Amino acid sequence: MYKAYFNSQLGIIEITGNTEGIKSLDFTEFENIPVDDDHLPDCIKECLVQLSQYFEGKRKRFELALIINGTDFQQRVWDRLLNIPYGKTLSYKDIASMSGNIKAVRAVGNANNKNKIAVIIPCHRVIGSNKSLTGYAGGLWRKKWLIDHEKKLCHADYVSI
DSSP: OEEEEEEETTEEEEEEEETTEEEEEEEEOOOOOOOOOTTSOHHHHHHHHHHHHHHTTOOSSOOOOBOOOOOHHHHHHHHHHHTSOTTOOEEHHHHHHHTTOTTOHHHHHHHHHHOOBTTTSOGGGEEOTTSOOOOOTTOHHHHHHHHHHHHHHHOOOOOOO
16 A cells, blocks of 8 residues: 655645555645655556646546445445536435435435545535535535635536436
8 A cells, every 4th residue: 555645725635545546535634745756656646647637727537546445325426426527516415316316315425425535536516405515524615615626617507417
């Protein structure tokens, strides 16, 4: 297992993975960790490049090998998250409906909470039915920043399916 750190506008992001792909991406409270990427596998180096492009507003979709472990339902939810277009948001209810059970709103929230690959699997794009910002492990201020960052670059509005 390898670790790398990315200095973002939202603070330090810790990336964990192996030679096969990215296993986690989390905000951390560390400050200014230098990145020494000489010893890192290519997939983590590419993750650092793509994160930089994302935060610069040059990348709207990540193309990385991901190592995702979860229940079948969690996997379906995360797949739905990966397909929410850049700059758009959906509600937990929308995702529950797309996942086959409109009453599974809380289960969708739990699946979002179990997402270990923040930003790349964009759980920040899921909001309350009343358009409120709820539930983001990195902090609601980061969720708001990510949504605003994307919307600013593509002028998208709330979309409900």
